[in-house]
Amino acid sequence: MPIPADSPALDRMLLRDDVYGRLRDAIVDGTFAPGEQLKDGELAAWLGVSRTPVREALLRLAASGLVVTQPGRSTTVSSIDxxxxxxxxxxxxxxxxxxxxxxxxxxxxxxxxxxxxxxxxxxxxxxxxxxxxxxxxxxxxxxxxxxxxxxxxxxxxxxxxxxxxxxxxxxxxxxxxxxxxxxxxxxxxxxxxxxxxxxxxxxxxxxxxxxxxxxxxxxxxx
Missing domain, CATH: 1.20.120.530 (GntR ligand-binding domain-like)
Structure with missing residues (x-):
């Protein structure tokens, strides 16, 4: 999964909503393309946070249909038809x-x-x-x-x-x-x-x- 190189790290005390917002916007604007696999470790490193808020954000994104999560396997950006x-x-x-x-x-x-x-x-x-x-x-x-x-x-x-x-x-x-x-x-x-x-x-x-x-x-x- 390619990670944008020019995004500033978030403050480590940033609220979960901000992590969710960054990931949501990256999906909506096409930074993360449909079908692309999202790895929580790479996303956490990109945002400068632990994996926990990233995993919580991915669950919220799955609820709205922006990602598809298969527990224990992978999370990918959904193709919105x-x-x-x-x-x-x-x-x-x-x-x-x-x-x-x-x-x-x-x-x-x-x-x-x-x-x-x-x-x-x-x-x-x-x-x-x-x-x-x-x-x-x-x-x-x-x-x-x-x-x-x-x-x-x-x-x-x-x-x-x-x-x-x-x-x-x-x-x-x-x-x-x-x-x-x-x-x-x-x-x-x-x-x-x-x-x-x-x-x-x-x-x-x-x-x-x-x-x-x-x-x-x-x-x-x-």
């Missing part, structure tokens, strides 16, 4: 719709401005061809509404299944369809600012639910 993306997409779309229904009326002027600022960063990242930056800005935008919903179960479900959908997101934001997302974000923010929960919920569901179409058009999972 179209059916798997659709299943995760359906759950993620429903959770984002719920976050809007529960959170929009709690948003204040500062929240709306944070969303607009995130969309400006999103547009700038797309202009620079920075897909990772666009994804971070998109996360920041939606995180405002998720936080306003104050629903820990909802947030936990998104944490589990959103990484699977993110592979399709990378295809969208790396294509011409990414530019259309700037306008969709603005419409969504305007609806949130107006307190139009029903229209905002409908738009966010349609946006997330359309990810599989972007994946199909790009040959994702084939």
């Amino acid at each position: 179209e059916a798997t993306v659709r299943e995760a997409r359906d759950v993620v779309a429903a959770m984002h719709e719920l976050s809007v229904r529960e959170g929009v009326l709690r948003l204040d002027a500062d929240d709306i401005e944070r969303m607009r600022a995130a969309n400006r960063r999103f547009a700038a990242a797309l202009e620079d061809g920075d897909t990772d930056g666009a994804l971070r800005a998109d996360d920041d935008l939606h995180a405002v509404v998720i936080a306003a919903a104050r629903n820990r179960a909802l947030a936990a479900v998104l944490e589990l299944f959103h990484p699977v959908v993110r592979r399709a997101e990378r295809l969208r934001f790396g294509s011409d369809d990414g530019r259309a997302s700037i306008e969709r974000h603005e419409r969504f923010i305007d609806l949130c600012a107006a307190g139009d929960t029903e229209a905002a919920a409908r738009l966010t569901y349609e946006t997330w639910h359309s990810l599989a179409a972007a994946a199909d058009a790009s040959g994702f999972g084939r």
Whole structure:
């Protein structure tokens, strides 16, 4: 398994969530390719931690479907097929719709401005061809509404299944369809600012639910 040579070691006291996040991101961005075997000893050396948090992270990644673990044998990066993306997409779309229904009326002027600022960063990242930056800005935008919903179960479900959908997101934001997302974000923010929960919920569901179409058009999972 090739290990990236230019990644800084993590602090040895780093929380398990940070180890999980680094491994998750390396799978989602293609650093670790589908079918690649992941060895906990090599991963621990790369991250500068013991094997224990690595093993715990791999179990969490298996729960979301990003890796396939055979106890006592091997752990490999899964090949995410179209059916798997659709299943995760359906759950993620429903959770984002719920976050809007529960959170929009709690948003204040500062929240709306944070969303607009995130969309400006999103547009700038797309202009620079920075897909990772666009994804971070998109996360920041939606995180405002998720936080306003104050629903820990909802947030936990998104944490589990959103990484699977993110592979399709990378295809969208790396294509011409990414530019259309700037306008969709603005419409969504305007609806949130107006307190139009029903229209905002409908738009966010349609946006997330359309990810599989972007994946199909790009040959994702084939």
